Amino acid sequence: xxxxxxxxxxxxxxxxxxxxxxxxxxxxxxxxxxxxxxxxxxxxxxxxxxxxxxxxxxxxxxxxxxxxxxxxxxxxxxxxxxxxxxxxxxxxxxxxxxxxxxxxxxxxxxxxxxxxxxxxxxxxxxxxxxxxxxxxxxxxxxxxxxxxxxxxxxxxxxxxxxxxxxxxxxxxxxxxxxxxxxxxxxxxxxxxxxxxxxxxxxxxxxxxxxxxxxxxxxxxxxxxxxxxxxxxxxxxxxxxxxxxxxxxxxxxxxxxxxxxxxxxxxxxxxxxxxxxxxxxxxxxxxxxxxxxxxxxxxxxxxxxxxxxxxxxxxxxxxxxxxxxxxxxxxxxxxxxxxxxxxxxxxxxxxxxxxxxxxxxxxxxxxxxxxxxxxxxxxxxxxxxxxxxxxxxxxxxxxxxxxxxxxxxxxxxxxxxxxxxxxxxxxxxxxxxxxxxxxxxxxxxxxxxxxxxxxxxxxxxxxxxxxxxxxxxxxxxxxxxxxxxxxxxxxxxxxxxxxx
Amino acid sequence: xxxxxxxxxxxxxxxxxxxxxxxxxxxxxxxxxxxxxxxxxxxxxxxxxxxxxxxxxxxxxxxxxxxxxxxxxxxxxxxxxxxxxxxxxxxxxxxxxxxxxxxxxxxxxxxxxxxxxxxxxxxxxxxxxxxxxxxxxxxxxxxxxxxxxxxxxxxxxxxxxxxxxxxxxxxxxxxxxxxxxxxxxxxxxxxxxxxxxxxxxxxxxxxxxxxxxxxxxxxxxxxxxxxxxxxxxxxxxxxxxxxxxxxxxxxxxxxxxxxxxxxxxxxxxxxxxxxxxxxxxxxxxxxxxxxxxxxxxxxxxxxxxxxxxxxxxxxxxxxxxxxxxxxxxxxxxxxxxxxxxxxxxxxxxxxxxxxxxxxxxxxxxxxxxxxxxxxxxxxxxxxxxxxxxxxxxxxxxxxxxxxxxxxxxxxxxxxxxxxxxxxxxxxxxxxxxxxxxxxxxxxxxxxxxxxxxxxxxxxxxxxxxxxxxxxxxxxxxxxxxxxxxxxxxxxxxxxxxxx
Numbered sequence: 001x002x003x004x005x006x007x008x009x010x011x012x013x014x015x016x017x018x019x020x021x022x023x024x025x026x027x028x029x030x031x032x033x034x035x036x037x038x039x040x041x042x043x044x045x046x047x048x049x050x051x052x053x054x055x056x057x058x059x060x061x062x063x064x065x066x067x068x069x070x071x072x073x074x075x076x077x078x079x080x081x082x083x084x085x086x087x088x089x090x091x092x093x094x095x096x097x098x099x100x101x102x103x104x105x106x107x108x109x110x111x112x113x114x115x116x117x118x119x120x121x122x123x124x125x126x127x128x129x130x131x132x133x134x135x136x137x138x139x140x141x142x143x144x145x146x147x148x149x150x151x152x153x154x155x156x157x158x159x160x161x162x163x164x165x166x167x168x169x170x171x172x173x174x175x176x177x178x179x180x181x182x183x184x185x186x187x188x189x190x191x192x193x194x195x196x197x198x199x200x201x202x203x204x205x206x207x208x209x210x211x212x213x214x215x216x217x218x219x220x221x222x223x224x225x226x227x228x229x230x231x232x233x234x235x236x237x238x239x240x241x242x243x244x245x246x247x248x249x250x251x252x253x254x255x256x257x258x259x260x261x262x263x264x265x266x267x268x269x270x271x272x273x274x275x276x277x278x279x280x281x282x283x284x285x286x287x288x289x290x291x292x293x294x295x296x297x298x299x300x301x302x303x304x305x306x307x308x309x310x311x312x313x314x315x316x317x318x319x320x321x322x323x324x325x326x327x328x329x330x331x332x333x334x335x336x337x338x339x340x341x342x343x344x345x346x347x348x349x350x351x352x353x354x355x356x357x358x359x360x361x362x363x364x365x366x367x368x369x370x371x372x373x374x375x376x377x378x379x380x381x382x383x384x385x386x387x388x389x390x391x392x393x394x395x396x397x398x399x400x401x402x403x404x405x406x407x408x409x410x411x412x413x414x415x416x417x418x419x420x421x422x423x424x425x426x427x428x429x430x431x432x433x434x435x436x437x438x439x440x441x442x443x444x445x446x447x448x449x450x451x452x453x454x455x456x457x458x459x460x461x462x463x464x465x466x467x468x469x470x471x472x473x474x475x476x477x478x479x480x481x482x483x484x485x486x487x488x489x490x491x492x493x494x495x496x497x498x499x
Numbered sequence: 500x501x502x503x504x505x506x507x508x509x510x511x512x513x514x515x516x517x518x519x520x521x522x523x524x525x526x527x528x529x530x531x532x533x534x535x536x537x538x539x540x541x542x543x544x545x546x547x548x549x550x551x552x553x554x555x556x557x558x559x560x561x562x563x564x565x566x567x568x569x570x571x572x573x574x575x576x577x578x579x580x581x582x583x584x585x586x587x588x589x590x591x592x593x594x595x596x597x598x599x600x601x602x603x604x605x606x607x608x609x610x611x612x613x614x615x616x617x618x619x620x621x622x623x624x625x626x627x628x629x630x631x632x633x634x635x636x637x638x639x640x641x642x643x644x645x646x647x648x649x650x651x652x653x654x655x656x657x658x659x660x661x662x663x664x665x666x667x668x669x670x671x672x673x674x675x676x677x678x679x680x681x682x683x684x685x686x687x688x689x690x691x692x693x694x695x696x697x698x699x700x701x702x703x704x705x706x707x708x709x710x711x712x713x714x715x716x717x718x719x720x721x722x723x724x725x726x727x728x729x730x731x732x733x734x735x736x737x738x739x740x741x742x743x744x745x746x747x748x749x750x751x752x753x754x755x756x757x758x759x760x761x762x763x764x765x766x767x768x769x770x771x772x773x774x775x776x777x778x779x780x781x782x783x784x785x786x787x788x789x790x791x792x793x794x795x796x797x798x799x800x801x802x803x804x805x806x807x808x809x810x811x812x813x814x815x816x817x818x819x820x821x822x823x824x825x826x827x828x829x830x831x832x833x834x835x836x837x838x839x840x841x842x843x844x845x846x847x848x849x850x851x852x853x854x855x856x857x858x859x860x861x862x863x864x865x866x867x868x869x870x871x872x873x874x875x876x877x878x879x880x881x882x883x884x885x886x887x888x889x890x891x892x893x894x895x896x897x898x899x900x901x902x903x904x905x906x907x908x909x910x911x912x913x914x915x916x917x918x919x920x921x922x923x924x925x926x927x928x929x930x931x932x933x934x935x936x937x938x939x940x941x942x943x944x945x946x947x948x949x950x951x952x953x954x955x956x957x958x959x960x961x962x963x964x965x966x967x968x969x970x971x972x973x974x975x976x977x978x979x980x981x982x983x984x985x986x987x988x989x990x991x992x993x994x995x996x997x998x
Contacts (some may be wrong), residue, residue, distance in 0.1 A: 023837040024571060024670070031566055032564060061539070062532060072520055153585065154587075172532060180535060193565065
């Protein structure tokens, strides 16, 4: 069984995530729900992003409507250019993504964004047939990926579910500049839902129709791209880089990325470094990461410089983040479309269409990848145990409290007392069902870092057994010190070993 | 200017909330974005709900897709019964909500959920005309409020944006029961988006097409409705009740609600009390609240007992929460529709379709109401100041740091040092623009509870001026004690007066 399958099985077994509306046969593919532990991990990943990225960089975080009018996507280019290329089987009528079909059949890289005719030529050249029925495939055509809805009663309006959360940021930019006294460079961030009519949603969270993004757009004056206040903080930090013409990943100092002209300037190097640091803090080792330079053929239509942030997983290098130098494309487009002056005005009254550096993080893929990198199967004696070694700050529960025996009321009562006390500070669980070993196992596989067992000595000695998820070790600690110890381990001030 | 207008003006001026896609003429009505301060307040209201309600009651919090298949809403009854009643002007073609039109014209209460013919009769009886052009009005007909979208490429599927977040909870119930080892009574909660095709979206956040709900559904055995573990905690707490046949609000002890048969049982009384407590903790006084018993004529089609939680505002008593005793309506409906056995199985193997108590909180209306109840205009000397006296736990910023003069580099640098230190613990701002009075005023009107001013004595004496938002008073405090003082005031351990 692959690690991907391990994760999906764990997710279904413990309800981390599972198909939405799964009790119904007509539930469409590409929609997922998160159960209590999954929703908690997801929320905590957002919290880390907010604290370590958005707030540390003093970005403005907004929260906008997901539904937007047609004009927004005329200006952004999505209605014209946000397409997949498809081919239909003339025999069984099944529809396939042409670029995927070609890539899978030839095992070669297929560029994105080519004209439909070019994909048709490839299909003919390799004599590709329908993978389902071996039927003949049609010429390739474009298919727009936007999801439309209609609102209003008298005057009906065609609206769209946004395909990327960042469009809210662009339509908000000018208001932020005016009312929030913005000084460039300044980021605007948003976490929210986006929707894409995927031709073949697949691999659970990895390709969904409805999904979540944590996006930030840093607005800056292109003439001052090298003026980054805290650049010194990252200049010696090594960023994992795979150049377009390179064969292997190199760890390159942020300052060298600029001096060797690998990136457009300090601002780009700074945010690549900060992004990598964010993912290290989520428990992913730098050696499993890379920023892959995206060639001109594959870049999105609005980008001058693109680095896909990828993490190594059991399903290959998985793209978690699109890092795009969007230039002035978006603000210019919305100025033209809205016929409004959206320019930034500086202290001297100079007007400027700012450039934009984008860090568009796929939250669901990040969630999946964090699970995979924390997932371990370990033999311990005769038993195999499954452990999610999540960093405590993204664990769904911090502590779980057990009475040693569930049929002894005095133990249950004492354990509940301790649980109620801890619950007021930390996300905690109480569990009295099954053997202690089973209870530990249940907590290990959802990533709860610490378990507390209350036994007959606890009342007498005022202590309990504290067990560590990652090592499986146990120590006897005083009940009066529990709150403080958990806080210190959570905050990284102490480790379990040194308690 | 009404308080409502004051709030909307403040919201636009400081970007708390504002129309979505406002730079475009074709932006539909009924969609709003939240700027940085607004988004922060909104998020913190959610945090309070999660901590004080969801987690205190050990509910399971899920996060699900907003898009759901047709079958879900066949089972829930929404496709058939989730309608508004409309009448069209035969002259100008404008469309009106019949019940609102009648209520506004007659100043009388108009029951919801009557047959269209009954509304037509009312229009004829009162000889009502189109409010826009005085034209003749058509017979009343039903209009479904669901918003539809189409996903999929080959096999296109009609899906709907959920009109209430709770349907995700019902479709998840059986999975939660099985995989989360649920013991009744148990709540499942969710905060998320919902969508309704409102005929006349209006009053900004108060009637939107896309909006947010904080919903919880407590599943219980109706034979054990009185078995509520922590009922004693609330039994003497007085709940503000307006009975269907009553003229004025009475403060009634939770235990009396049960003994006097005003509610169906302890579980209902318990959650009414806990809901009121939640809103007190958001800074709204109990005397401005009421649970209004909803008559049989006005109740939703699925409810056995309904209490609308309303708060007094400048636009009248505003419904923030629907509290519904939904019985087994939802689970039964989804069992029938999905042909699956969704019953709960207890420890003895008995199968049961649980009953449901719903607390469905409108997040946007709560947000608006919290703003209105914290909003004050005060004369102070010659100046009028605007203050948002938000409880610190929902304030968008906790502390703002100012150098006394912005043209003195040593002051600016010293203030930045203090800011950077506080920023690592608390949501903080740095402001060096304009007079100190203006900077205080800017912080007052977005609800920042404490401001710190760094002056020439600060470096020498190692102290700063700490100013309190609500009293406007100032004290000199040591820099080394700032972190701790702010924490203590935030946590309610100390007040500014007693520093």
